[in-house]
Amino acid sequence: MSAIRLTDIPTRAPGNMDKKKTRKATHKLKKAIADLQNILYAEAKHSLLVILQGMDASGKDGAIRHVFNRINPQGIQVTSFKVPTPEEAAHDFLWRIHAHAPARGMMHIFNRSHYEDVLVTRVHGWIDDDTAHRRMQHINHFEQLLLDHQTTILKFYLHISREEQAKRLQERLKNPKKRWKYNPSDLEEAQKWHDYLHYYEEVFATCSPEIPWIIVPADQNWYKEFVIAEAVHQALKNMQLRYPRRASLASAGHAHNRKK
């Protein structure tokens, strides 16, 4: 596998893509995903973990809202990983992540993830290179553990241009519907753009032996949503899901919901 250079990858849709047609295609994919998710849940054999990473304002929240909004909420769980709580920080960095790994039959989405622990931490110099490399090995082993449990993992990097990011951060200040998302630290982080690119590229090179990263051109939401929907649909199709003939022992997976 050749190294991923983000600056060589477009942040916009290919020129021949038609916005209206693509939106229609996304709409169809979303319906198909909702149907497949129902079988995933009924069969309770596989699970799906969708990891969303990307710079501030790259559209992670929007992707969740617009790609997964047709899915039965009983079978999906979204976790946003923010600054670790004191209890989380007192444990190894994968402790809080593992707690949210999907049970059989479930689809989980990580809005940011364990990858922050080898990104923001490095940009700010909170951990040294050796620690970062050990963490990336731990990440690979952890993801392998999930793969062995019939969990499919999709790792998306939402790829926006620096100009688009600046525009969106400004928009957050002006638009009262978006103002709540504005965080003064976003502007400081934006200054560290190249550092983030650098450490992301190292993640792509180190943490994808079995699960390649999907780089999503994300300047246009309609294209971003299509790329994600297509990958999710394909992943579910690859599981060769089947409705079980009867309630099986495996439906233990649903204990998850029964309990809550």
Add this chain to the structure above:
Amino acid sequence: MSAIRLTDIPTRAPGNMDKKKTRKATHKLKKAIADLQNILYAEAKHSLLVILQGMDASGKDGAIRHVFNRINPQGIQVTSFKVPTPEEAAHDFLWRIHAHAPARGMMHIFNRSHYEDVLVTRVHGWIDDDTAHRRMQHINHFEQLLLDHQTTILKFYLHISREEQAKRLQERLKNPKKRWKYNPSDLEEAQKWHDYLHYYEEVFATCSPEIPWIIVPADQNWYKEFVIAEAVHQALKNMQLRYPRRASLASAGHAHNRKK
């Protein structure tokens, strides 16, 4: 490292050990452990994980009760891993284990552990060799993750003779104080003695690259308790614990208790 052959290892104390003197030594060690545990908690930098494995009636419960009963319960947590609940079984085998990994400053004891997932499962043929070997690799990676988080791990195998086990299982039936521990399936499991020995020896060979197993002669409780207390004391001493001069950020570890 040469392979461990359990049948070559005595289940009783060396002939020159004096029971009375040894009990006194254990008593002193327990006091020292309680003092060190207080610093472990105050410093909130390291943590200790004690894993207890052994055949039925090998004295795991007794070891916990008699070696750790002087410790401030605020800094210790014991987890007994029994048959997985439906929710646990719907996740990878390390999911429920990881949830109980110690926060900085804490001492956790596992009464049985993730090792059951490569022992009882193999004796009963619930998993094949390939799955078992993959699980053992996952265990090694998982324990390495904890080591990297300043967690010291002590793995004890309580080694009793088949005769001693038979005696204790009988005792459970007769003694009203022990009757509650009697489980008819214990006798069936006891029939599989040699299978258990075999799979334990494979665990010792495969899962100890960094953390060697401590084989504890366990036919006599006084000696068993001494060996465990000595190892725990040494592990805490090796941490070079120090009372911090002031409440540090690291005391975040205590969030664990504050929350409960």
